[in-house]
Amino acid sequence: MIEGDLVEVTALQPTAIQPEGGNQLRIGDIVAVQVDGRMRVKRILGLPGDVVSLQQRRLLVNGKRLEMILAEAGGTRKPAFVDVDIDQHRSDSRWVRASEPRDSDWLVYHHQSVYEHLRPSEIYDDYPCNVDVIRPLDPVDQLAVTLSLAAAARVDVAFYSIAGTRLATRHLVANEPLTISVGHAELADSISLTPQTPIAIRVRDELGQDELGQRVRLNDLCVRRSVEYRLRRRDSDAMYPLTLKQNECFIVGDNVPISVDSREFGPLSMNNVVGFARRLTPQ
Incomplete structure (x- = not known):
């Protein structure tokens, strides 16, 4: 509020x-x-x-x-999120196809610090609304991504964590935005990520095509972070x-x-x- x-x-x-x-x-x-x-x-x-x-x-x-209690609670006790990166506002996307051939079906988010000439960076607890506040920033670990698809499909979202990659799989209804957080994910043997590349997304090949056989488009990509108290x-x-x-x-x-x-x-x-x-x- x-x-x-x-x-x-x-x-x-x-x-x-x-x-x-x-x-x-x-x-x-x-x-x-x-x-x-x-x-x-x-x-x-x-x-x-x-x-x-x-x-x-x-x-x-x-x-x-x-923030962990809120992530698990659901219902009316929803966690508070702060937008980190809204992809549609940028001509050059920070989502890049993974460089490893075995991971080529993944899109990986590359975070950049707006305070340090867009150098690669982990995500910090910035509050863009506090334009007059000067303070040290702290790294965050409770990340989420909001997205929608042009057609129904199954999506994998991978998150970096100190313990290893965490993976969440969801079936998305066409054109319905969905927020998937690291709290929804479990440790899995999957794509390797780093604090500077903390999220990756892929649409399953067998369900990632529309009725005409075209690849489904990812829309409204937004990286978010949970408020940390x-x-x-x-x-x-x-x-x-x-x-x-x-x-x-x-x-x-x-x-x-x-x-x-x-x-x-x-x-x-x-x-x-x-x-x-x-x-x-x-x-």
Whole structure:
């Protein structure tokens, strides 16, 4: 959500803020909260009894990264994504056919740093909307790709990971955009990738043709990254690990570099949680 969005707030039921009454709030929920006399929209990172800790300044809840929890949750608790590269806006594509003959049916994404004269680079946690923010960037590992096909076909998407290549296979309906993330992929013996070439795509030959026998066209390619929740350089790590009390929650904002949240003022009373927040789509 950004400034100017219209947000619908659904009030919590009394039991939703009382753990003994069956807590309806879940980690990852987007809520409206009262902070310093202002209404803000934030995400729940921790609830009463949860332990908030750090791993290389990444925020963990009960030992797990929030972005990983969101990737596995589905439903209304969808992970927040930031667009990294939208291919249709460039005349020279960063998607290049793999150089190894055995991998020639793969298209590989080659990332380039816009801050360093387009040199090959791994993907960092840039926020293009924060034009006035100057800060060090950190590498990210939760990547995704959105695409559509001109005809129905089966698609393989491979992702780089430290543990090895991860592979996801999906059947796409014609002209229907689909987002596939590394969270949907499993370790597999497949094309070799690097942090500078972190994603590859192929359309299966047996299903990659339309009714006239022509190769199916990939459309609307967009590389995305999940928001990663971490401490900023200015945030103190002195209070971690932190076990939340029975009437406390820990909130974070998806615009991680500039959000005013529990990283600054600590745990928030559950009494400050007004309700569930949902962005309304303009009619």
